[in-house]
Amino acid sequence: xxxxxxxxxxxxxxxxxxxxxxxxxxxxxxLCDWANRTRRLQIDRRLERACSARLTEGGHxxxxxxxxxxxxxxxxxxxxxxxxxxxxxxxxxNAVWKAxxxxxxxxxxxxxxxxxxxxxxSAVRAVASANGAxx
Numbered sequence: 329x330x331x332x333x334x335x336x337x338x339x340x341x342x343x344x345x346x347x348x349x350x351x352x353x354x355x356x357x358x359l360c361d362w363a364n365r366t367r368r369l370q371i372d373r374r375l376e377r378a379c380s381a382r383l384t385e386g387g388h389x390x391x392x393x394x395x396x397x398x399x400x401x402x403x404x405x406x407x408x409x410x411x412x413x414x415x416x417x418x419x420x421x422n423a424v425w426k427a428x429x430x431x432x433x434x435x436x437x438x439x440x441x442x443x444x445x446x447x448x449x450s451a452v453r454a455v456a457s458a459n460g461a462x463x
Contacts, residue, residue, distance in 0.1 A: 361462075421458040
């Protein structure tokens with residue numbers, strides 16, 4: 329671990345939809361993403377830089393809670409999560425990710441609807457790009 333870098337605790341999670349990676353930093357979930365995702369290394373490095381942390385395999389009580397809530401979600405027993413989130417993006421990306429997190433269970437939004445809700449109706453491509461960068 330580089331000097332000054334704190335651990336970002338990382339675990340894998342096998343969901344019914346595929347393998348996920350989960351990571352916690354400062355008692356907040358900062359990663360819940362597909363393990364075999366394109367650009368995996370770039371996304372992981374961006375998170376490490378933004379958090380001044382280093383991905384380190386290990387346990388953390390919040391990871392246990394995340395796994396429990398994901399299990400409940402995939403069993404159809406949970407429709408909302410109460411996990412504290414830590415995002416590592418630009419102000420625009422963070423606004424998009426916040427808007428995504430506010431979409432109620434079972435509802436969908438187009439990129440146009442999201443960009444309009446953010447007061448930027450012409451930013452459809454930027455919203456799509458931010459969505460793609462969401463870890």
